[in-house]
Amino acid sequence: MSQPLKKTTDPFTQLDKLVPVLSDLYTAIKSKHEKAASMMDTLIHTITSITDVNPDAALAAIHLSKQTSPLKQPIYCAVIAHLFSAQQQLDENRRRALIQAVLFCNITFYEFQVLLNRMDGKLTESQRAKLEKHPLQSAQIMEAAGFMDPHMIKAIRQHHERPDGSGYPNRLPSKDISDLALVVSMCEVYTARIDNRAHRKPVLAREALAHFQNDEDPRIKGLLLNFAKSIGIYPPGTWVKLASGETAIVVQRQKNSPIPIVRALFDANSIPYMGPVVRDAKNPDFKVIGATYPPARPSVDLSALFD
Structure with a gap:
């Protein structure tokens, strides 16, 4: 009788090992390298496979992370996006578009994130301008490299729009923001707020999306409910x-x-x-x-x- 295969997937180390892989992929996309598409496929397959083998451990790795690179955030967001896709029962095209959007929405911006993560104060006008340009610039980079999925591009362009119209770059009202963009935003806000920053302690997981919970829009409430179900009311690692x-x-x-x-x-x-x-x-x-x-x-x- 054959013995069951020993589980060798360790999200605590394997997810963080993907940080330099994502960095190389960013470089390949920006330079329009011919292998960028295959590199992307490999990375997405790796993240989803690690998550599928032990989703609780993958979530715990996110909540207990000691990784300091800003590139951990898109990788962790991709884990959550994959779990959300199953909970929301997204089709394969939208699942892939969502994971791509969380991985690449800040492709032109992550170096600047290092500075922002250490700041404790208001942005200068030039910093604010740079901040507000990056969703469109990231979408343009992806399109220039041949990644044209309209759902993915729209989610990247809109991932900093907010339901109350206060977002950027276009101050869109809630009805004009795509579902995928809202989920990208939830993933980003959640992983940012549970993380240690130089000027604050991490926020408790249940409080991380509090500002979304104030919205009366049934569409957003539905997305938020499935987001909560996908990670748990009290996620592993909390x-x-x-x-x-x-x-x-x-x-x-x-x-x-x-x-x-x-x-x-x-x-x-x-x-x-x-x-x-x-x-x-x-x-x-x-x-x-x-x-x-x-x-x-x-x-x-x-x-x-x-x-």
Whole structure:
């Protein structure tokens, strides 16, 4: 009898190894290299395969990331976009357009992102102008390299438009913004806000898309609901407080329940356990009462919780 194949996919290392791959792809697209299309296909296949093997571990890798390159964001966005596509039941063309849009919407802008991520203050007029030009410039770069999918191009052009008309570059009203553009925006805002920045702590996952939740548009509400379902109410890799007073980490979503699978790592006095302790969040004594931050650096290898 043959033995089952050992799972060798480790999103905690493999997703971050794609940072230089994406950098090379950006260079190939900008130079209109003949291999750019095949490089893109390979990258998208790699990201989706890593995600499909262990989607909970892929989400945990995003939420526990220590990667500092701004190029991590499009890769992490692609993971979420792939999961959203399944939840939203997008056809293959729109799924691919969405993943391409999140990967390349900032192709002309990522070097500038390093500066922005470190800033704590208002942009200068020239910085603001550069910021507002990049959606159109990124779309132009993609078109010039021969990537003409209209859904992808439209999503890139519109990914900084906002439902209240305050976005850029064209201050479009909600009805004129494509669904894919709105999802690109959700992916970008979410991954940016849960990330550490020089001037602020990461925002709790449940609060990351709070400004979208204020919109009464049923279309946006539907997209936001499926976004939340695709990653979980408490996504893997996020920290929660239990009714017992313990601090736990979410290790798995449940397909037919919003209640996550958790492991307690700190007791009610914030003293770390020697190892993860199994807790059933369906039990009222250990139910999740809210998101939190860990009281200290965990003493266990967190990635091992997601094997």
